Amino acid sequence: MNEKPVIYLDNNATTRVAPEVRDAILPFFTDLYGNPSSIHSFGGQVKRHVDQARQELAALLGAQPDEVVFTAGGSESDNQAIRGVLEALGGKKRHLVTSRVEHPAVRSLGQHLSKIGYRVTEIGVDHDGALDMEELSAAIGDDTALVSIMWANNETGVLFPIEEIGALCRRRGVLFHTDAVQAVGKVPIDLSRLPVDLLSLSGHKLHAPKGIGALFIRRGTPVSPLIIGGHQERGRRAGTENVPGIVGLGVAARLARQNLAQEVRELSALRDRLEQGLLRGCRGARVNGKNRLPNTLNISFEYIEGESILLHLDEIGVAASSGSACTSGSLEPSHVLRAMGVPFTAAHGSIRFSLSRYNTRQEIDFVIEHMPRIVDKLRELSPFVPENNRQRQWQGSVGNPACAPGCGRCSSDH
Amino acid sequence: MWEYTDKVMEHFRNPRNVGVIEDADAVGEVGSLSCGDALRLMLKLGPDGRIADAKFQTFGCASAIASSSALTELIKGKTLEEAAQVTNQDIADYLGGLPEQKMHCSVMGRDALLAAIENFKKGGAPVPRKDSRLVCACMGVTEKVIERAIRENRLKTVEEVTHYTKAGGGCGGCIPDIEAILKRVTAEMERAGATVPKNLTVFEKIQKIQETLDREIRPALRQDGGDIELLDIDGDRVIVSLRGTCSQCRLSTVTLKDVVQAKLREFVSPTLSVIEDGNRPVEEA
Numbered sequence: 001m002n003e004k005p006v007i008y009l010d011n012n013a014t015t016r017v018a019p020e021v022r023d024a025i026l027p028f029f030t031d032l033y034g035n036p037s038s039i040h041s042f043g044g045q046v047k048r049h050v051d052q053a054r055q056e057l058a059a060l061l062g063a064q065p066d067e068v069v070f071t072a073g074g075s076e077s078d079n080q081a082i083r084g085v086l087e088a089l090g091g092k093k094r095h096l097v098t099s100r101v102e103h104p105a106v107r108s109l110g111q112h113l114s115k116i117g118y119r120v121t122e123i124g125v126d127h128d129g130a131l132d133m134e135e136l137s138a139a140i141g142d143d144t145a146l147v148s149i150m151w152a153n154n155e156t157g158v159l160f161p162i163e164e165i166g167a168l169c170r171r172r173g174v175l176f177h178t179d180a181v182q183a184v185g186k187v188p189i190d191l192s193r194l195p196v197d198l199l200s201l202s203g204h205k206l207h208a209p210k211g212i213g214a215l216f217i218r219r220g221t222p223v224s225p226l227i228i229g230g231h232q233e234r235g236r237r238a239g240t241e242n243v244p245g246i247v248g249l250g251v252a253a254r255l256a257r258q259n260l261a262q263e264v265r266e267l268s269a270l271r272d273r274l275e276q277g278l279l280r281g282c283r284g285a286r287v288n289g290k291n292r293l294p295n296t297l298n299i300s301f302e303y304i305e306g307e308s309i310l311l312h313l314d315e316i317g318v319a320a321s322s323g324s325a326c327t328s329g330s331l332e333p334s335h336v337l338r339a340m341g342v343p344f345t346a347a348h349g350s351i352r353f354s355l356s357r358y359n360t361r362q363e364i365d366f367v368i369e370h371m372p373r374i375v376d377k378l379r380e381l382s383p384f385v386p387e388n389n390r391q392r393q394w395q396g397s398v399g400n401p402a403c404a405p406g407c408g409r410c411s412s413d414h
Numbered sequence: 415m416w417e418y419t420d421k422v423m424e425h426f427r428n429p430r431n432v433g434v435i436e437d438a439d440a441v442g443e444v445g446s447l448s449c450g451d452a453l454r455l456m457l458k459l460g461p462d463g464r465i466a467d468a469k470f471q472t473f474g475c476a477s478a479i480a481s482s483s484a485l486t487e488l489i490k491g492k493t494l495e496e497a498a499q500v501t502n503q504d505i506a507d508y509l510g511g512l513p514e515q516k517m518h519c520s521v522m523g524r525d526a527l528l529a530a531i532e533n534f535k536k537g538g539a540p541v542p543r544k545d546s547r548l549v550c551a552c553m554g555v556t557e558k559v560i561e562r563a564i565r566e567n568r569l570k571t572v573e574e575v576t577h578y579t580k581a582g583g584g585c586g587g588c589i590p591d592i593e594a595i596l597k598r599v600t601a602e603m604e605r606a607g608a609t610v611p612k613n614l615t616v617f618e619k620i621q622k623i624q625e626t627l628d629r630e631i632r633p634a635l636r637q638d639g640g641d642i643e644l645l646d647i648d649g650d651r652v653i654v655s656l657r658g659t660c661s662q663c664r665l666s667t668v669t670l671k672d673v674v675q676a677k678l679r680e681f682v683s684p685t686l687s688v689i690e691d692g693n694r695p696v697e698e699a
């Protein structure tokens with residue numbers, strides 16, 4: 001165990017399990033371990049708890065309980081939604097429309113589908129991260145089976161106009177799935193009045209455990225099951241239920257519903273404080289994305305590199321994440337920032353702070369206090385910072401410091 | 415999270431020799447902002463020809479900063495000739511190792527060093543890297559850099575080449591090209607390796623050295639109006655003499671060690687060392 005106190009500002013990656021959730025789950029490991037499908041009352045009593053959790057989650061979403069299918073998380077829900085619809089339509093419609101900024105659970109699936117005979121269109125975004133609605137409208141055709149566009153972006157927090165997208169899809173007669181993994185519990189959602197056919201969510205993003213999620217499937221939507229076997233989840237998702245996870249997700253949904261309005265207020269106040277404090281205190285800082293989730297701040301520090309920033313933050317006990325190439329495990333910076341045309345001077349130095357109800361003002365002020373020193377230290381090291389370059393211009397191997405010759409990767413911005 | 419050694423973290427936290435040498439004798443710059451890391455190395459030579467001061471500026475992740483810091487520590491006090499012997503593996507070893515996917519940071523250090531030496535040879539003129547074909551446009555990696563990484567680190571797969579040079583890490587369009595380079599260089603290395611019997615007789619050794627000089631060294635030297643002659647071999651010591659413009663060149667020992675010895679070690683025997691015959695002791699360069 002790491003004994004260091006941690007200021008956890010990486011809640012879009014995963015969240016702490018709420019104490020109320022933990023307490024509710026524990027009996028299902030000790031006393032209430034029956035199988036909800038069993039005939040005996042020992043198992044049967046467990047089923048009641050699963051049903052209750054389904055109702056809690058449906059209430060959070062403004063859905064009917066029978067429209068909620070429990071899964072093993074966001075990635076499974078996304079796969080179930082997209083593959084399930086394509087299969088249910090019998091391969092008659094072979095076109096999927098999605099966006100350039102989706103989570104890999106959707107984007108990599110799209111790339112896979114395009115290799116096995118489907119046509120996939122990725123809709124672009126502008127500098128603020130907003131979806132190009134005209135491009136979307138133009139992309140939908142007779143062959144389009146499904147539009148899958150996320151509700152909120154995990155890296156920038158940018159919100160997409162779900163109601164508008166759903167209405168467009170209705171008008172054009174195509175199904176609409178939204179990956180709402182980052183939105184559920186952070187913004188109000190009422191599926192009873194929204195034109196959404198399928199919606200993915202994941203427990204560990206809203207203070208439930210990892211490995212539990214759900215897919216909302218509107219009544220009457222054609223979806224084939226991904227996992228075939230027993231009759232659980234009314235034949236839509238086979239496998240003995242993850243009862244502790246489901247119970248935990250139910251409690252987390254109740255907490256989210258009860259506290260949502262207050263949390264949105266408090267989180268956006270804290271996030272704005274952090275944002276203003278960093279913009280004021282740090283050189284070369286710029287925010288990525290407009291119209292965002294209340295808890296997310298994606299901020300770039302020009303001419304310095306994200307992993308170095310994160311490791312310096314780690315030393316002082318602050319946990320955040322970055323869209324830099326070094327941290328992504330690939331050699332390219334975040335596909336989201338590149339789709340937005342964030343220049344390379346800033347994309348490699350992007351840091352995502354994502355807050356939760358457990359963060360305090362003291363924690364935020366600690367980060368505001370320490371960040372300028374970290375930025376200055378790394379800027380001092382950087383050959384690109386203009387004031388470090390009075391003596392000489394960068395002559396490096398590839399000429400223009402912003403871009404390699406023949407580079408086809410970047411969008412318009414330099 | 416990367417598994418960095420304590421030494422990497424220590425050099426990341428407290429990098430040595432950060433800054434600018436205003437009247438540097440040699441500057442080497444590699445990388446770019448778009449690629450996610452870049453290094454500017456500046457050297458000042460003392461009257462004895464040794465590196466009196468080395469400073470750097472680096473844009474990049476922890477391992478890039480630590481590799482730059484390690485590089486400056488490794489080369490200080492060395493002649494350019496000696497410094498040219500520092501390999502990317504030496505940099506990684508100095509740091510107690512680097513994660514495989516971060517080896518390109520050590521290669522960047524080595525490339526900056528070679529660029530600085532080149533810059534010095536050219537009398538301080540900026541070194542255009544147009545001398546070799548650009549293979550990976552995304553990451554700005556040339557064929558020369560890829561080939562050197564393959565040879566020096568005995569790389570076998572495209573993935574390894576990407577870890578060491580970043581080539582192929584962008585759009586992936588150059589992967590067939592990298593495969594072809596790997597195939598060619600591996601074949602060349604095998605041919606060289608396969609034809610070297612374990613215990614060469616002196617005569618065989620001389621023959622192999624002559625062949626290697628003819629094939630690998632002379633054409634390049636003659637382009638510059640110079641030549642090289644094998645005078646003698648004494649165990650693993652290969653005594654040569656330089657002719658023409660080469661012998662006047664202040665940096666002839668760098669040429670010798672950097673090129674001739676590397677080639678002879680690669681194609682004949684890894685234990686060889688090259689010595690120049692003449693009035694001038696090698697160190698004086």
Ligand SMILES: Cc1ncc(COP(=O)(O)O)c(C=O)c1O
Binds near residue numbers: 074
């Ligand atoms: C937008 C989005 N979709 C899908 C996922 C995947 O969810 P899970 O980790 O539960 O599979 C995540 C989580 O990282 C996410 O942020």
